[in-house]
Amino acid sequence: MKYIDEFRDPELARQLLADIRVRSKRPVRFMEFCGGHTHAIFRHGLRQMLPPTVELRSGPGCPVCVTAHADLDRAVALAMLPGVILVTFGDMLKVPGSHGSLQTARAAGADVRIVYSALDALPIARDQPERAVIFLGVGFETTAPTVAASVLEAEARGLGNYYVLSLHKLTPPATRAILDPHPPYSPPIGGAGGVRLAGIIGPGHVTTVIGSQAWEFLPRDYGVSCAVAGFEPLDILQAVAALVEMAETGRPAVVNAYSRSVRPEGNRTALDVMYRVFEVSEAEWRGLGHVPASGLRLRPEYARFDAALAYSVDPGPTYLLPAPVPGASEHGGCRCGDVLRGTVEPPNCPLFRRVCTPARPVGPCMVSAEGACAAWYRYGTTDWERNGNGLGKERKRIGKGTEADWERNGCLTEW
Ligand code: SF4
Numbered sequence: 562m563k564y565i566d567e568f569r570d571p572e573l574a575r576q577l578l579a580d581i582r583v584r585s586k587r588p589v590r591f592m593e594f595c596g597g598h599t600h601a602i603f604r605h606g607l608r609q610m611l612p613p614t615v616e617l618r619s620g621p622g623c624p625v626c627v628t629a630h631a632d633l634d635r636a637v638a639l640a641m642l643p644g645v646i647l648v649t650f651g652d653m654l655k656v657p658g659s660h661g662s663l664q665t666a667r668a669a670g671a672d673v674r675i676v677y678s679a680l681d682a683l684p685i686a687r688d689q690p691e692r693a694v695i696f697l698g699v700g701f702e703t704t705a706p707t708v709a710a711s712v713l714e715a716e717a718r719g720l721g722n723y724y725v726l727s728l729h730k731l732t733p734p735a736t737r738a739i740l741d742p743h744p745p746y747s748p749p750i751g752g753a754g755g756v757r758l759a760g761i762i763g764p765g766h767v768t769t770v771i772g773s774q775a776w777e778f779l780p781r782d783y784g785v786s787c788a789v790a791g792f793e794p795l796d797i798l799q800a801v802a803a804l805v806e807m808a809e810t811g812r813p814a815v816v817n818a819y820s821r822s823v824r825p826e827g828n829r830t831a832l833d834v835m836y837r838v839f840e841v842s843e844a845e846w847r848g849l850g851h852v853p854a855s856g857l858r859l860r861p862e863y864a865r866f867d868a869a870l871a872y873s874v875d876p877g878p879t880y881l882l883p884a885p886v887p888g889a890s891e892h893g894g895c896r897c898g899d900v901l902r903g904t905v906e907p908p909n910c911p912l913f914r915r916v917c918t919p920a921r922p923v924g925p926c927m928v929s930a931e932g933a934c935a936a937w938y939r940y941g942t943t944d945w946e947r948n949g950n951g952l953g954k955e956r957k958r959i960g961k962g963t964e965a966d967w968e969r970n971g972c973l974t975e976w
Contacts, residue, residue, distance in 0.1 A: 565793065568793030580802055581801060588616070590757065592756070592758050595931075598622070601792045620903055621735050624931075626847065627848065636697050646672045649663070649675065682711065683723065693722050698725045699729070702835070705839060709839060712725060724867065727857055728844070729839065730855055761776075762788055762790050769823050769827070770835075774826060780813035786803075789819050796818060800819075835857070840857070840858060849901070895923050
């Protein structure tokens with residue numbers, strides 16, 4: 562299949578891996594920002610194939626996972642209002658908030674519906690003009706243009722009962738938040754006790770919209786390399802090879818390893834639509850706190866579509882992680898915030914697999930299809946468990962795999 566088979570060629574993968582092994586001399590840690598990359602890396606067994614000098618950490622690139630507890634509580638409170646239909650993507654339903662999830666709200670009588678696109682909410686608003694249809698807008702720069710398009714379309718159709726609760730987030734400010742040694746906001750995060758990185762695997766879909774130029778602050782301001790990658794195994798290996806090369810030569814830069822989709826300037830049409838409807842605002846991220854200029858709110862011209870302005874709700878007290886909260890649905894031991902900052906890996910969480918599973922998730926990182934905990938649960942813990950599932954075993958696990966293991970386990974043949 563074009564654009565699939567040629568990016569899953571085992572022979573080319575072997576060549577790239579051999580190149581990485583030869584070039585990589587000193588230990589480096591790279592972060593894959595995007596949850597889609599985390600799952601692709603696990604699915605294709607890439608972590609085990611890399612030399613022990615190369616460590617990969619998951620980042621905050623899962624929109625469901627980084628949705629703040631307080632925002633989720635607000636969405637649940639909105640869903641419980643009489644006459645409201647709350648519309649959102651399926652992953653959001655099971656994420657536990659302080660007082661329950663959207664799924665428990667639905668069980669209690671709220672009208673919560675799943676759609677695949679914001680535009681799917683418009684026929685619902687058209688068919689039930691007596692009810693308010695609120696789209697819960699969660700996502701990065703890839704999703705926000707489509708939600709903006711739904712607002713423009715609702716305006717064109719004269720829909721007076723369509724609203725958006727915008728929880729959209731921008732990825733470059735979150736990356737700064739992870740790397741800033743002295744962030745000017747609270748709580749202290751990132752470089753102040755956070756993870757040290759030599760490079761970042763840039764999110765392919767997001768960068769298709771914002772352009773590879775958007776990452777130039779990484780080498781300029783932080784001395785951190787960036788290689789933008791697609792989601793096939795060769796895309797990711799190519800990005801890792803570029804990051805290793807830059808780490809070894811000490812010349813950080815931005816490399817576009819996804820040139821079939823990403824342009825330096827991005828997608829102007831999508832950006833124009835997004836910024837026509839939204840403006841930049843502060844946003845709260847789970848695990849990162851309040852990050853300036855990292856969110857999108859509706860512009861004053863579109864204020865009548867803003868659910869946050871149209872409906873005032875009291876979601877009750879928010880129980881923040883990781884503080885133990887007696888009687889709350891939140892489990893005090895959840896380490897999603899640390900996982901999203903890349904300071905720990907999911908098996909470091911005491912609840913991982915023992916209490917928290919995809920069937921009974923405790924935190925959003927286990928709920929979302931892009932969550933790091935879900936990826937580790939599904940693909941990543943066999944070696945870990947063989948080694949005792951204890952803290953401090955990461956390096957052993959990461960350095961353990963061989964190409965023979967990989968072929969024996971079917972990873973290459975599954976390609
Ligand atoms: Fe949270 Fe579950 Fe992940 Fe632990 S394993 S950090 S409880 S989502």
